[in-house]
Amino acid sequence: MNERFCFSGFLAVLVLLTSCMADFDRHRVNFTEGPLAFHFEAEGFELPPGVLVEDPGACRVAELDCLEPPCSLQPQALLWADVDVDHAYSEELLRIDSVSLEELAAVLTAGDLNVRIDQLRILWAPSTTMILDANELALMGPIEPDRMTGSLAPVMNQEGMDGLESHLVDDSRFRVFVELTSSLDPGSPCPEGDLDMELLLRFQLTGEPRL
Numbered sequence: 001m002n003e004r005f006c007f008s009g010f011l012a013v014l015v016l017l018t019s020c021m022a023d024f025d026r027h028r029v030n031f032t033e034g035p036l037a038f039h040f041e042a043e044g045f046e047l048p049p050g051v052l053v054e055d056p057g058a059c060r061v062a063e064l065d066c067l068e069p070p071c072s073l074q075p076q077a078l079l080w081a082d083v084d085v086d087h088a089y090s091e092e093l094l095r096i097d098s099v100s101l102e103e104l105a106a107v108l109t110a111g112d113l114n115v116r117i118d119q120l121r122i123l124w125a126p127s128t129t130m131i132l133d134a135n136e137l138a139l140m141g142p143i144e145p146d147r148m149t150g151s152l153a154p155v156m157n158q159e160g161m162d163g164l165e166s167h168l169v170d171d172s173r174f175r176v177f178v179e180l181t182s183s184l185d186p187g188s189p190c191p192e193g194d195l196d197m198e199l200l201l202r203f204q205l206t207g208e209p210r211l
Helices: 002-025 158-170
Strands: 027-041 052-055 058-061 076-084 094-111 117-126 135-140 150-152 173-182 194-209
Touching: 027 076, 027 173, 094 135, 094 158, 117 158, 135 158, 158 173, 173 194
Parallel strands: none
Antiparallel strands: 027 194, 052 058, 076 173, 094 150, 094 194, 117 135, 117 173
């Protein structure tokens, strides 16, 4: 009985030591990408031909043929930037186990758009693809015309986060999209002005030394 007890105790100590040693070998690397700068001009909204009417001294949105009111346009615009975080991966000769997105910060740095941004979406995709294969990462808005500077509060999409984190285990490059959606009512002034935004992404990489 005593021998069995001592042997069991030895196994417990051995398992504990092995677990501690395995954790000791793990490395954690914190890195930040950005700020990624995006510049948008009102002319970038996708609008059908003939929607904007040039009156003498002014520009307005044309009256629209609608089957039922209310009738308004919802123009969109798309910006993107390529991201390469290979510099963070090369700091340590690691076999990467996981990468987690710890924070996504969004700041409007300048702007004088005369229209409201109803929705601002952040999406990501592998670096070789475009918007059709993108996944939503965060959602923001609305942004009123008189509030074109200051920090935003992204609502994160867990599925999109999981996809990006999984992608970054094997690939250090990806593409970030910013999609803006607005609303234009008939007779309202034509969109004018611009908007500047910065994104900052903070990651933590976990891995073990390559043998």
